[in-house]
Amino acid sequence: MGTPIAYQRIHTAKGTFEIPLYSMRDTSIMDKSLQVMTHKGLACYELVDAKGGGNSSFLRIQTHKGMKAIKGVVNIIKPINTAKARANDKASVIIENTTDYFHVSTPWAGTGLVIPIGSLVPNHFYDFTISLEVTYSLTKADFVRVSVWNATQKKYLVNGTAIMFSTPRVGVKQDLKSIRLNTGSILPTDQIELEIFSANGDKNTDDSLNFKVYKSGMTIKLV
Numbered sequence: 011m012g013t014p015i016a017y018q019r020i021h022t023a024k025g026t027f028e029i030p031l032y033s034m035r036d037t038s039i040m041d042k043s044l045q046v047m048t049h050k051g052l053a054c055y056e057l058v059d060a061k062g063g064g065n066s067s068f069l070r071i072q073t074h075k076g077m078k079a080i081k082g083v084v085n086i087i088k089p090i091n092t093a094k095a096r097a098n099d100k101a102s103v104i105i106e107n108t109t110d111y112f113h114v115s116t117p118w119a120g121t122g123l124v125i126p127i128g129s130l131v132p133n134h135f136y137d138f139t140i141s142l143e144v145t146y147s148l149t150k151a152d153f154v155r156v157s158v159w160n161a162t163q164k165k166y167l168v169n170g171t172a173i174m175f176s177t178p179r180v181g182v183k184q185d186l187k188s189i190r191l192n193t194g195s196i197l198p199t200d201q202i203e204l205e206i207f208s209a210n211g212d213k214n215t216d217d218s219l220n221f222k223v224y225k226s227g228m229t230i231k232l233v
Contacts, residue, residue: 016048027086029080031053041073042057044073056080058079058081066079067080067081088130088232091128097114097124110224110225111225112225113220116219122207125204127203136190138187138230139187140206140223142176142206143221145180146180147220150178152210152217153176156188157204160202161200162201168192173191
């Protein structure tokens with residue numbers, strides 16, 4: 011697998027996409043038929059057989075070797091498939107799963123909802139947005155935190171720091187935006203998850219917290 015020297019963004023009816031560009035000297039790129047000038051010199055796209063299944067994309071070009079597809083095209087707005095969301099342990103319960111939201115009941119801090127989001131692009135910045143609502147809090151001090159977990163490497167991104175926090179306010183929908191996240195040296199195949207967990211706002215107690223996670227409010231965007 012080659013290492014991109016630059017990226018190109020294009021706007022289409024299907025959204026905005028980012029395409030990796032590679033050095034003409036990169037020996038791992040087998041087909042360099044499609045080339046473009048960049049600020050780092052002449053570069054090429056990685057072309058693969060248009061019938062190559064998961065390796066191909068919807069961007070096609072006719073070459074002297076036949077129809078090719080550009081590899082590595084990424085939608086800057088990453089869709090989130092909430093169908094695989096799960097409670098993170100046997101203590102937490104998804105008490106409602108509607109078309110609009112997950113309603114989660116947690117017994118103590120560090121429990122809640124996990125949403126697999128698949129792979130992210132290494133060494134890129136992302137913004138996350140999410141809408142949450144605390145529906146029950148015994149202490150009136152507990153809140154919700156959102157972290158990014160690399161399930162493949164078994165470690166948190168951002169050195170374990172959460173990227174978003176709700177307030178303890180009960181019964182109010184909160185539209186949150188993350189700190190800007192740098193994926194760093196993750197691998198393109200690493201499986202990434204969002205952890206949406208209760209957090210202890212009162213250090214002397216550890217009580218249950220219920221909250222909603224709104225599906226329509228979840229986006230992940232390359233910046």
